Amino acid sequence: MADLVQTRRDGNVAVISIDNPPVNALSQAVRADLLDALVAAKADAACAAVVILCAGRTFIAGADISEFGKPPRSPTTIDVIAAIEALGRPVVAAMHGTALGGGLELALGCHARVAAPTTRLGQPEIKLGLIPGAGGSQRLPRLVGVELALTMIVGGDPIGAEEAHASGLIDAIIDGDLAAGAIDFARRLAAAPAPPVLARERDDKLAAARADRAPFEELASRLTRRSRGLEAPAAAVEAVRWSLDLPVAEALARERATFLRLVAGEQARAQRHLFFAEREAAKSPAIAGVTPRAVRQAAVIGAGTMGGGIAMCFANAGIVVSVIDVSLDALTRGLDLVAANYRASVARGTLAPADMEQRLALIRGATALPAIADADIVIEAAFEDMEVKRGIFADIDRHAPAHALLATNTSYLDVDAIARATQRPKSVLGMHFFSPAQVMRLVEIVRGAQTAPEALATAVALARRIGKAPAIVGVCHGFVGNRMHRLRSVEAERLMLEGALPQDIDAAMTEFGFPMGPIAASDLAGLDIGWRMRKAQGLRAEIADLLCEAGRFGQKTGMGFYRYAAGARDAKPDPQVERLIIDASARLGVARRAIGAEEIVERVLFPMINEGARILEEKIAQRPGDIDVIWVHGYAFPAWRGGPMHYADTLGRGHVRARLAPDRTIHRLGTGFC
Ligand code: 3H9
Numbered sequence: 001m002a003d004l005v006q007t008r009r010d011g012n013v014a015v016i017s018i019d020n021p022p023v024n025a026l027s028q029a030v031r032a033d034l035l036d037a038l039v040a041a042k043a044d045a046a047c048a049a050v051v052i053l054c055a056g057r058t059f060i061a062g063a064d065i066s067e068f069g070k071p072p073r074s075p076t077t078i079d080v081i082a083a084i085e086a087l088g089r090p091v092v093a094a095m096h097g098t099a100l101g102g103g104l105e106l107a108l109g110c111h112a113r114v115a116a117p118t119t120r121l122g123q124p125e126i127k128l129g130l131i132p133g134a135g136g137s138q139r140l141p142r143l144v145g146v147e148l149a150l151t152m153i154v155g156g157d158p159i160g161a162e163e164a165h166a167s168g169l170i171d172a173i174i175d176g177d178l179a180a181g182a183i184d185f186a187r188r189l190a191a192a193p194a195p196p197v198l199a200r201e202r203d204d205k206l207a208a209a210r211a212d213r214a215p216f217e218e219l220a221s222r223l224t225r226r227s228r229g230l231e232a233p234a235a236a237v238e239a240v241r242w243s244l245d246l247p248v249a250e251a252l253a254r255e256r257a258t259f260l261r262l263v264a265g266e267q268a269r270a271q272r273h274l275f276f277a278e279r280e281a282a283k284s285p286a287i288a289g290v291t292p293r294a295v296r297q298a299a300v301i302g303a304g305t306m307g308g309g310i311a312m313c314f315a316n317a318g319i320v321v322s323v324i325d326v327s328l329d330a331l332t333r334g335l336d337l338v339a340a341n342y343r344a345s346v347a348r349g350t351l352a353p354a355d356m357e358q359r360l361a362l363i364r365g366a367t368a369l370p371a372i373a374d375a376d377i378v379i380e381a382a383f384e385d386m387e388v389k390r391g392i393f394a395d396i397d398r399h400a401p402a403h404a405l406l407a408t409n410t411s412y413l414d415v416d417a418i419a420r421a422t423q424r425p426k427s428v429l430g431m432h433f434f435s436p437a438q439v440m441r442l443v444e445i446v447r448g449a450q451t452a453p454e455a456l457a458t459a460v461a462l463a464r465r466i467g468k469a470p471a472i473v474g475v476c477h478g479f480v481g482n483r484m485h486r487l488r489s490v491e492a493e494r495l496m497l498e499g500a501l502p503q504d505i506d507a508a509m510t511e512f513g514f515p516m517g518p519i520a521a522s523d524l525a526g527l528d529i530g531w532r533m534r535k536a537q538g539l540r541a542e543i544a545d546l547l548c549e550a551g552r553f554g555q556k557t558g559m560g561f562y563r564y565a566a567g568a569r570d571a572k573p574d575p576q577v578e579r580l581i582i583d584a585s586a587r588l589g590v591a592r593r594a595i596g597a598e599e600i601v602e603r604v605l606f607p608m609i610n611e612g613a614r615i616l617e618e619k620i621a622q623r624p625g626d627i628d629v630i631w632v633h634g635y636a637f638p639a640w641r642g643g644p645m646h647y648a649d650t651l652g653r654g655h656v657r658a659r660l661a662p663d664r665t666i667h668r669l670g671t672g673f674c
Helices: 028-043 077-085 102-109 124-128 136-144 146-155 161-167 178-191 204-211 214-223 232-245 248-263 266-280 305-316 328-348 353-362 386-399 415-419 453-465 481-498 502-512 518-525 528-537 542-549 575-588 597-617 624-635 644-651 653-659
Strands: 005-010 013-018 049-054 091-095 098-100 112-115 120-122 297-301 320-324 363-366 377-380 405-408 428-433 442-446 469-473
Touching (some): 013 028, 013 178, 049 178, 091 178, 098 102, 102 120, 102 136, 112 161, 124 146, 124 266, 136 146, 136 204, 136 232, 146 204, 146 214, 146 232, 204 232, 214 232, 232 248, 248 266, 266 644, 297 305, 305 320, 305 353, 305 363, 305 428, 320 328, 328 353, 328 363, 377 386, 377 453, 405 453, 428 453, 442 453, 442 624, 453 469, 481 502, 481 575, 481 597, 502 518, 528 542, 542 575, 597 653, 624 644
Parallel strands (some): 013 049, 098 120, 297 320, 297 377, 320 363, 442 469
Antiparallel strands (some): 005 013
């Protein structure tokens, strides 16, 4: 086995290099070797300073997540940091790529930190249901102040080298040769009259917050406002607060105890499951070792909300994209909406005006298909109608270059039938984005019967490049997500007919952890789309159809299952809808009864989970984790519950099966309203 940690000498500086691909995670073996290297450096009288750096594409990207949930093994990262702090000579962390989690904590334990200009530094533990476990919550505030530390620890997003330098997190940005620059920096520290003060011994950046707690507390409540149900954000706030209130040793001990409690808990287990599931969902034996094609230019057919959102995804990733719509009016409206979306981000302060201009410059409008002549990928985002889509694909086939990947954004339709409208079905697949496309991370990559491995590999790589979470699925009506979603709406209709009101169902599901209940969500999406689809298929959803027949299409008409004040998004229960539901129950002869939240949650989720099991049997999805990724990133299933299939596992599959037994399933009353 290759050495995970190596030491070389550059004059009087010991250079300790970690080489543990792919991301230099701090596994037990790395920790042990690193500790040995530090002990050796301490024993070496000729060593005046130490540099710790990493080989490969990144500095340490954190603890080895695959070790979590197993008994901790010595030495811990805390032991390694203690050895650094006790070395008696300056230790400099030289970072590149990403310095995350335990990796950043190790750097925080060093006497100084330098980084390459493109380095990203962060404490992403919160995304795994955790808080930093090796001193991050105490050393980071001492270097950058409590407010930035809290933002980084509760938000979990990394900051760039420039911000890190300006805030005091790093001491220098090294252009050019990082190792040489870091060695030079370390040598200068060794020659200085006094060693730098360790982060744990500093207090200067805490003074202002200790004198006036209000800004910290306001920030804490703002950052945790949307974290209902989650344990880690509140724990993170508490830990950072300890940096203001407790002696550092005690605060570090409490941080550790909290980390150990959280890492053993259900929420962290669920989020770890999703971390690995997300990466697995993009894999398939069909594309193992297949090189994706390069994508430099993209084209989107259809300038509606979806087409515009998809175009934004490309522009956000720096890819030139043409938006094509036969109607100049529709094109103008679509491009105006894109510009308005960007302007809203600028107004919110989440996008710099210069970045907006750069992104807009990458988006080009056109009204005819010759505009796709140079596209490496064409994504059709037109009206959800098979004949319309087949017509478009026949046209695309005539104009797109031979190497281009042809993708449909259909939500339900048969990708194979669409592919057959072209002379090149091997290049055709589905790329099903979720609305709003520029926000939602999921893309279902729908593999047709004839899709070539290279086309599939290209779609997956492209989805990752534009920051999405791709999940490979097979062809069936509604693929994975919408096929399961339909079951949810069928059951919601039944619940309403049996006695629950829309607000009862939504309250139960938001209490479960969804940010929005299923009924309010369908009002937001618009009830008319499903209504039209049902009519085309000769299907009926008792309550939703009655609402649509009364012109109540959801938020866009100010009325749906709920009532909305002009321009407002708050869903208000509507007595008229209650009457309509009660009358429908009476007409169908269904006795209404009080239905509790527990029953609502079970009846909304269990049929979906059952459908998920069928989807796995049919091999439409490859793994239960893929379904979880789809539901968390496409339908806002609470991540801390791990997705529907993981949730079923936590309950026990036998339990779910028993609750689905025939005597508990409800008569076939309708078809749901999705
Ligand atoms: C922590 O540090 C707690 C401390 O406070 C406590 C200390 C006591 N461990 O994402 P990619 C694997 S919590 C194990 O596709 P990219 C990943 O599964 C940790 N494995 O690459 C994948 O494997 P495979 C805090 C890891 O270039 C491969 O590496 N740190 C880890 O798109 C490539 O990953 C984090 O949460 C890990 N820590 O993105 C950072 N990280 O090829 C988590 C990755 O078999 N990692 N793998 O599918 C990331 O955010 C991204 O991986 C990173 C690279 C940005 C680094």
